[in-house]
Amino acid sequence: MKSEIESAVARGEVPDNAMNQHRGFSEWNPKITKQNHQPIVQIIIDGRDTNAVDEDGFQLPRVVYMAREKRHNYPHHFKAGAVNALIRVSSEISNAPFILNLDCDMYSNNANTIQEVLCFFLDETKGHDIAYVQFPQSYNNIAKNDHYANSYLVSNKFELAGICGYGAALFCGTGCLHRRESLSGAYLKDYKAKWDSKPKRNDNRTIDELNEASKVLATCTYEESTQWGKEKGLVYGIPVEDIATGLVISCRGWKSIYYNPERKAFMGIAPTTLDVACLQHMRWSEGMFQVFFSRYCPFIYGHGKIHFGVQMGYCTYLLWAPMSLPTLCYVIVSPICLLHGIPLFPQLSSIWVLPFAYAFLATYGFSLCEYLICGSTAKGWWNLQRIKFIHRTTSYLFGFIDTMKKQLGLSQTNFVITNKVVTEDVQKRYEQEIIEFGGSSIMLTMLATVALLNLVGLVGGIKRIMMDLNLEFSSSQLMMQITLSSLVVMISLPVYEALFIRSDKGCIPSSVMLKSIVLASLACCLAPFIC
Numbered sequence: 001m002k003s004e005i006e007s008a009v010a011r012g013e014v015p016d017n018a019m020n021q022h023r024g025f026s027e028w029n030p031k032i033t034k035q036n037h038q039p040i041v042q043i044i045i046d047g048r049d050t051n052a053v054d055e056d057g058f059q060l061p062r063v064v065y066m067a068r069e070k071r072h073n074y075p076h077h078f079k080a081g082a083v084n085a086l087i088r089v090s091s092e093i094s095n096a097p098f099i100l101n102l103d104c105d106m107y108s109n110n111a112n113t114i115q116e117v118l119c120f121f122l123d124e125t126k127g128h129d130i131a132y133v134q135f136p137q138s139y140n141n142i143a144k145n146d147h148y149a150n151s152y153l154v155s156n157k158f159e160l161a162g163i164c165g166y167g168a169a170l171f172c173g174t175g176c177l178h179r180r181e182s183l184s185g186a187y188l189k190d191y192k193a194k195w196d197s198k199p200k201r202n203d204n205r206t207i208d209e210l211n212e213a214s215k216v217l218a219t220c221t222y223e224e225s226t227q228w229g230k231e232k233g234l235v236y237g238i239p240v241e242d243i244a245t246g247l248v249i250s251c252r253g254w255k256s257i258y259y260n261p262e263r264k265a266f267m268g269i270a271p272t273t274l275d276v277a278c279l280q281h282m283r284w285s286e287g288m289f290q291v292f293f294s295r296y297c298p299f300i301y302g303h304g305k306i307h308f309g310v311q312m313g314y315c316t317y318l319l320w321a322p323m324s325l326p327t328l329c330y331v332i333v334s335p336i337c338l339l340h341g342i343p344l345f346p347q348l349s350s351i352w353v354l355p356f357a358y359a360f361l362a363t364y365g366f367s368l369c370e371y372l373i374c375g376s377t378a379k380g381w382w383n384l385q386r387i388k389f390i391h392r393t394t395s396y397l398f399g400f401i402d403t404m405k406k407q408l409g410l411s412q413t414n415f416v417i418t419n420k421v422v423t424e425d426v427q428k429r430y431e432q433e434i435i436e437f438g439g440s441s442i443m444l445t446m447l448a449t450v451a452l453l454n455l456v457g458l459v460g461g462i463k464r465i466m467m468d469l470n471l472e473f474s475s476s477q478l479m480m481q482i483t484l485s486s487l488v489v490m491i492s493l494p495v496y497e498a499l500f501i502r503s504d505k506g507c508i509p510s511s512v513m514l515k516s517i518v519l520a521s522l523a524c525c526l527a528p529f530i531c
Contacts, residue, residue, distance in 0.1 A: 035070050092217055110264070135261075148271060187252040284399075285391075434506065439509075
């Protein structure tokens with residue numbers, strides 16, 4: 001299929017054999033672009049056709065191809081706009097009571113999934129209250145020690161399940177089965193559907209008539225002066241429309257369920273390079289922080305509608321971006337002050353050192369226990385701490401900056417697609433659990449600068465202590481800063497290796513190395529004037 005698409009692009013037209021196979025292709029022409037085209041709806045397999053069977057003779061389901069209309073003078077609202085168009089078109093063709101939302105890079109891993117989920121929706125006492133059932137995002141290419149922390153073990157097993165305890169699971173945008181009415185703007189108190197309601201299966205219209213009737217629902221002008229994107233369908237105007245939509249549905253009185261079966265329901269492909277992982281987290285953190293500043297802030301929109309615990313649970317994720325600020329203070333101010341002998345923490349002999357020690361030991365000790373309970377390894381937990389450090393000093397920082405720019409009207413919302421296609425050598429390094437830096441992005445420069453700054457601060461701080469006549473006093477004053485910088489240096493060992501030792505294509509480019517050395521040197525030299 002890839003070669004056929006590339007061939008069609010090179011020729012500027014669809015081959016005749018493809019034209020004859022699917023009539024929908026005849027609507028494409030060289031003047032059409034992916035951002036400027038008419039709506040196309042084509043029923044490729046008709047579920048009513050008795051000849052449409054698979055290799056084993058079983059009836060195939062109806063398969064519909066849809067390309068919603070796009071014009072330069074109409075906003076298309078990214079993924080939310082696509083899903084809303086699909087909701088409308090599917091209501092015209094099948095009007096099935098349940099809708100499965102699944103990203104294109106995920107697949108079904110359990111043939112019994114739908115049957116299991118329907119047990120929730122068809123429950124005689126509480127089934128009517130349920131809007132959707134959310135599955136965790138799982139990946140089939142996780143390395144043994146998960147060096148990019150893609151498995152989200154603690155979130156999947158404890159955090160998301162805990163929020164669901166209040167009857168309001170987070171909608172994650174994929175791996176979710178919805179009740180159609182909940183996505184169509186219905187409030188639970190107004191929901192009067194009956195168990196024996198039937199979808200539009202007895203439609204006598206021909207395939208061509210269904211195609212033409214559906215196209216109207218996929219036009220740019222259809223949503224004008226309607227509640228689509230506000231009260232109906234997925235919410236518009238926010239990059240992580242799934243989180244906001246889940247909150248809106250919960251505030252309408254619906255309940256939702258987070259279901260994490262032993263056999264994973266759906267599987268996908270996790271990022272295999274640091275650049276892609278950071279880009280993905282920057283988009284997530286930026287979008288979720290925008291939700292916090294929007295009218296859909298859980299503490300404002302959800303006030304009096306959902307439990308306070310649910311509001312706090314949402315903010316665990318919505319506030320990823322500002323978490324970059326305290327982390328940067330620790331990893332930038334501390335090593336600079338250590339280099340110049342400026343103490344920031346109490347002496348080891350002071351009683352005031354106990355709160356710092358308790359916070360550190362309790363937080364990371366509890367985190368390690370959680371991770372081991374989830375079945376991972378201690379090395380996997382250490383990799384998690386490294387990736388958290390990387391995200392907070394790069395992805396979340398730039399997500400925070402972009403959000404502030406949007407709040408000030410200096411930029412507009414955009415949608416960045418995560419590219420998970422990798423080459424053979426990248427895949428080989430991923431399987432060997434070697435971090436793939438590559439590229440020359442500003443995030444990589446920031447990461448390298450912070451790593452070098454802590455290395456210089458640690459060396460300079462130890463040198464200062466060794467040269468100080470009052471060794472015992474100086475070591476007591478600066479020991480906590482030395483410990484902090486030592487941890488950052490240990491976490492950053494792969495960064496130093498990629499800067500100075502590695503020579504493969506996954507190492508940090510020399511241009512990034514030079515820029516980070518200059519920036520770290522400037523920070524060390526200008527610090528005395530600032531302090």
